[in-house]
Amino acid sequence: MRFFYLILVLYTGPVESLQDIGWFWHASDFHYDFSYWSDQLSCNNEVTSPGIYGDYWCDSPWLLIKDSIESMKEIRPDVDFLLWTGDNVAHISDDYLSVNISMGILQNITDELQRNFPDVPTYATLGNHDYFPNNQFPAENSEIYDRVADMWTNWINDATEITRFRNGAYYSVKSKHGLRILGLNTNIYYTSDKVTANMTDPAGQFEWLDQQLTAAKNNNEKVLITAHIPPGMHTPDTILWYYPHFNDKFIEIINKHVDNDVITAMYYGHDHSDGFKIFYKKDGTTAFPIFVAPSVTPWRFKAGTQTGPPHNPGVRLISYDRATGQPINILMYYINLPDSNANNRTDWKLEYNFTQAYSVDDVTAPSLHKLRLRMEEDKSLIDMYYKFKDVSVSNPPSCNDDCKTSILCGFWNHKPDDLNTCTEKGKTTDDPTDYAVHLHANLAIVVCLLLFVQHLLL
Numbered sequence: 040m041r042f043f044y045l046i047l048v049l050y051t052g053p054v055e056s057l058q059d060i061g062w063f064w065h066a067s068d069f070h071y072d073f074s075y076w077s078d079q080l081s082c083n084n085e086v087t088s089p090g091i092y093g094d095y096w097c098d099s100p101w102l103l104i105k106d107s108i109e110s111m112k113e114i115r116p117d118v119d120f121l122l123w124t125g126d127n128v129a130h131i132s133d134d135y136l137s138v139n140i141s142m143g144i145l146q147n148i149t150d151e152l153q154r155n156f157p158d159v160p161t162y163a164t165l166g167n168h169d170y171f172p173n174n175q176f177p178a179e180n181s182e183i184y185d186r187v188a189d190m191w192t193n194w195i196n197d198a199t200e201i202t203r204f205r206n207g208a209y210y211s212v213k214s215k216h217g218l219r220i221l222g223l224n225t226n227i228y229y230t231s232d233k234v235t236a237n238m239t240d241p242a243g244q245f246e247w248l249d250q251q252l253t254a255a256k257n258n259n260e261k262v263l264i265t266a267h268i269p270p271g272m273h274t275p276d277t278i279l280w281y282y283p284h285f286n287d288k289f290i291e292i293i294n295k296h297v298d299n300d301v302i303t304a305m306y307y308g309h310d311h312s313d314g315f316k317i318f319y320k321k322d323g324t325t326a327f328p329i330f331v332a333p334s335v336t337p338w339r340f341k342a343g344t345q346t347g348p349p350h351n352p353g354v355r356l357i358s359y360d361r362a363t364g365q366p367i368n369i370l371m372y373y374i375n376l377p378d379s380n381a382n383n384r385t386d387w388k389l390e391y392n393f394t395q396a397y398s399v400d401d402v403t404a405p406s407l408h409k410l411r412l413r414m415e416e417d418k419s420l421i422d423m424y425y426k427f428k429d430v431s432v433s434n435p436p437s438c439n440d441d442c443k444t445s446i447l448c449g450f451w452n453h454k455p456d457d458l459n460t461c462t463e464k465g466k467t468t469d470d471p472t473d474y475a476v477h478l479h480a481n482l483a484i485v486v487c488l489l490l491f492v493q494h495l496l497l
């Protein structure tokens with residue numbers, strides 16, 4: 040018996056061992072160019088000898104998409120679910136596209152995911168390129184919404200939610216382990232969507248989101264939000280993807296529920312770059328993280344003399360606590376594109392293990408908050424973040440002081456004016472928790488004054 044107690048005393052890892060850890064994949068922005076070997080319709084520069092796995096100036100050939108999905112299966116087939124955050128059609132003019140072409144591409148990738156992960160639900164959302172005409176998502180039922188609802192019926196697996204998808208391309212499902220997944224259609228808030236520009240709540244999604252977060256609180260559920268286009272500011276380019284009134288409304292709804300600890304994290308694509316943000320509560324303490332996955336397509340932006348950086352294809356594996364829904368770690372996998380082409384084979388390698396690379400306990404909001412403060416002191420951490428942003432390409436562009444300030448401010452300022460104030464002041468150490476300290480100090484002064492007045496009256 041004494042020996043038994045000795046074993047109990049010597050056992051030092053009870054917290055980790057009791058945690059029920061689950062895994063899921065997140066892949067985004069495949070952007071399949073069906074003309075890669077012929078007309079190269081997506082290629083922003085002339086490419087005379089295209090690599091079999093792709094080219095930095097072009098969207099993905101089919102081999103890259105197939106290879107990335109197969110690599111996910113090889114690395115870890117036993118996952119709880121997949122997140123697939125849209126943009127499957129290439130950057131090609133509408134002149135060369137149609138509803139049938141876009142839906143055909145979506146069907147091909149849906150089939151490839153189902154072939155490799157037959158028993159794993161995929162929580163999929165549409166990207167702005169998945170509609171025809173490009174970006175013009177309507178606020179009501181359409182042929183495309185119907186066709187995608189039919190395609191993803193097995194994954195959504197709920198008649199009410201499939202009907203909801205037909206009317207706005209968003210839905211709510213509960214995962215096997217009890218996590219509430221809200222798959223949103225944020226393309227209707229995008230500044231390129233002319234159909235919804237003057238609406239206040241296209242497809243009623245805001246009202247529904249508000250109701251879903253209330254219901255989750257009442258039912259004691261934790262929520263994961265996934266969609267294509269992220270809210271807030273893309274930095275260091277300082278781009279607001281949403282119309283300002285939609286971004287304000289989105290943040291207003293999140294703020295309404297933020298103190299309830301319902302949302303565990305948000306997962307987006309669209310940026311074609313790796314990044315995170317932090318959402319804070321009203322008192323300045325942390326609420327939840329926002330993760331943006333980089334793209335599978337290596338495509339470089341080009342408009343006139345302006346060019347975007349090249350980046351390598353990447354997919355990510357995320358661990359989470361099944362009981363609480365809290366994210367634990369991110370394992371980012373990638374290929375070096377020129378090496379893969381030169382070797383005629385891919386070698387999907389771990390680009391980084393988030394907790395090891397940044398020396399943090401996990402990827403929850405409090406840990407990312409501490410990391411943010413460390414980045415303000417130690418700018419070499421931002422150099423690493425910036426290297427990962429483009430998925431570790433060789434010779435990446437450098438990030439100067441303004442770029443670093445923009446990234447630091449972008450972690451926690453989700454509106455253009457707030458971001459401008461932060462970057463202009465250069466007050467990147469201006470911590471939202473300071474507000475809480477001020478608030479408490481002011482409250483203390485008010486209480487003292489009241490006591491003093493009461494003392495005089497008595």
Ligand SMILES: [Zn+2]
Pocket residue numbers: 068070126166309311334
């Ligand atoms: Zn994209």
Ligand SMILES: [Zn+2]
Pocket residue numbers: 126166167168267309310
């Ligand atoms: Zn997009």
